[in-house]
Amino acid sequence: xxxxLTVEYAAQPLWLWFSFLxxxxxxxxxxLGLLNKKDGVVSAKKSAIMWACFASLAVAFGFxxxxxxxxxxxxxxxxxxLNQQAAVQFATGYxxxxxxxxxxIFVIGMVFTFFAVPREYQHxxxxxxxxxxxxxxGIFISLGAAIVNEFTWVLFIFAAxxxxxxxxxxxxxxxxxxxxxxxxxxxxxxxxxxxxRVTDEITNHNFVVRKPDPLTGKMTRYATPLLLALLMVETxxxxxxxxxxxxIFAVTRDPFIVYTSNIFAILGLxxxxxxxxxxxxxxxxxxxxxxxxxxxxxxxxxxxxxxxKELHIVPYLEAxxxxxxxxxxxxxxxxxxxxxxxxxxxxxxx
Numbered sequence: 001x002x003x004x005l006t007v008e009y010a011a012q013p014l015w016l017w018f019s020f021l022x023x024x025x026x027x028x029x030x031x032l033g034l035l036n037k038k039d040g041v042v043s044a045k046k047s048a049i050m051w052a053c054f055a056s057l058a059v060a061f062g063f064x065x066x067x068x069x070x071x072x073x074x075x076x077x078x079x080x081x082l083n084q085q086a087a088v089q090f091a092t093g094y095x096x097x098x099x100x101x102x103x104x105i106f107v108i109g110m111v112f113t114f115f116a117v118p119r120e121y122q123h124x125x126x127x128x129x130x131x132x133x134x135x136x137x138g139i140f141i142s143l144g145a146a147i148v149n150e151f152t153w154v155l156f157i158f159a160a161x162x163x164x165x166x167x168x169x170x171x172x173x174x175x176x177x178x179x180x181x182x183x184x185x186x187x188x189x190x191x192x193x194x195x196x197r198v199t200d201e202i203t204n205h206n207f208v209v210r211k212p213d214p215l216t217g218k219m220t221r222y223a224t225p226l227l228l229a230l231l232m233v234e235t236x237x238x239x240x241x242x243x244x245x246x247x248i249f250a251v252t253r254d255p256f257i258v259y260t261s262n263i264f265a266i267l268g269l270x271x272x273x274x275x276x277x278x279x280x281x282x283x284x285x286x287x288x289x290x291x292x293x294x295x296x297x298x299x300x301x302x303x304x305x306x307x308x309k310e311l312h313i314v315p316y317l318e319a320x321x322x323x324x325x326x327x328x329x330x331x332x333x334x335x336x337x338x339x340x341x342x343x344x345x346x347x348x349x350x
Contacts, residue, residue, distance in 0.1 A: 010145055010255035011072035017256075024263060027057070028131065039205050041119045042274040051271035058094055058264040065090045065257070075149075075254040077304070077316055088319040089252035092326055093261030096251060096297075099290050099330050100244050101269045102283065105276055107236050114183045115229040121205045125226060126270040128207075129233035133269075136238060137262050140245050145255040152305065158246035159301035165243055166294030169287055188235045189228070196223045243294070250297040251322065282341045289333025293326050 005015040031050075066087035073079050076086075112122055147154050183189050192198075199209060199222045207227040213220045248258050276283070300317055307314040 010142070011074065012070075012256045020260060020263075024134065024267070027054075027267065028127070031127065039120045039124065042123050044275050047271045047274035051268050051275055054264065054268040054271060058268075061260065061264065062087055062090050062094075069256075071254060075252070085319055086252075086254060086257055088323050089254065090257050090261050092319060092323040093248050093251045093257060094264055095323075095326055095330065096247055096293060097244060097262050097265030098268060098272075099286070099293065100240065100247065101265055101272065102276075102286060102290075104236060104240055104269060105273050107240075108233055108273055111183070111229055111232045111236065115225040115232075116202070117226060117229050118202060121202065121226060123270070123274070124205050125230050125233060126273060128230055129237065130266055130270055132230075132234045133237045133266050134263055136234070137241065137245075137266065138259065140241055141248075141255060141259050141262065144245050144249055145253075145258065148249050148253055149255075155250065155301050155305055158250055159298040161246055162243075162250060162294045162298035162301075166291040166298065169291035169294070183232065186232070186235075189232060192223075192228055192231060196228075197221070198223045198225065198228060202226055247294060247297055250301050251319075283334060283337045285337040285340060286330070286333045289329045289331075292329045292333075296322070296325055296329070 001015060005018070006013050008014070009017060035050075066083050069083060069086055071082040071086045073082060076082055078085065108126070111117075112125075117125060148158075197220065199211070202225050203209075205226070207224060207230060209222050209224055210219050211222055212218065244262070248262060252258055252261075300322060303314060303317050308316050
């Protein structure tokens with residue numbers, strides 16, 4: 001193995017990072033290059049199978065974390081059973097990020113409706129949107145890891161933010177989402193419309209097309225509404241990352257666990273969209289379970305880093321308790337949602 005591959009980045013050798021990113025690239029190539037290389041409507045059944053495959057890969061990766069990963073002790077409270085702690089944190093992070101990604105489904109549906117994106121082109125937009133999300137999450141997580149591991153007190157800011165966000169979700173009735181859905185007044189949309197030539201309609205799956213300028217007749221590049229939809233999907237992910245990144249750092253400080261759990265959750269987002277977009281209203285109470293999880297994680301930070309580590313007045317709250325409570329809260333809110341909406345019939349598509 002070349003020496004440079006043994007150099008460590010974020011406490012793990014470069015070969016491990018390259019191996020993980022290579023796996024992600026292969027999965028994306030199989031998705032767009034083999035399984036979905038032709039435009040077409042992705043059925044709910046096919047989406048469910050794709051999501052199950054991505055979830056199975058996440059489970060398999062969790063087994064690697066448990067049996068083959070070499071955690072750095074600096075990111076863990078207990079120097080014993082590091083692999084068990086890492087695996088539990090990966091599972092908790094994956095479940096949390098998957099639940100947080102659910103909110104994206106509704107907003108992405110609103111973006112597609114606003115730009116009148118045909119269903120046969122939605123998969124292409126989401127594919128490139130997911131690719132951008134992988135890159136941006138890498139940047140955010142790298143910055144977050146550098147800050148959190150250098151200044152541990154920043155976690156208290158994250159905790160306060162999570163408590164505020166969770167409390168707002170519990171008591172506001174969901175009104176906090178409305179500004180993000182008003183795309184006419186969105187500053188990013190206004191900026192793009194002012195500086196880009198945009199076609200009036202979508203005629204194929206291209207993000208950019210060449211057509212004659214109406215004044216000069218010269219062939220000119222025009223953005224299509226698909227490109228605007230893609231850029232707005234990226235904007236949506238950045239907005240939701242404001243909640244997502246602090247939440248995952250509250251679960252684990254290990255940068256490799258943070259990034260991998262994030263990426264596996266993002267990979268499943270596209271499949272979740274096609275699988276659940278037609279029934280998103282059936283999960284209307286999930287936000288309350290998610291809000292409770294955010295509050296729980298915020299409390300956990302103050303419990304472990306202030307009451308335990310600094311004041312020594314409480315026992316350490318182990319990661320497996322967070323995992324069990326996360327499963328109970330999210331699972332309970334999903335089951336309650338399905339029960340409460342069981343007599344309303346299928347919801348219309350977003």
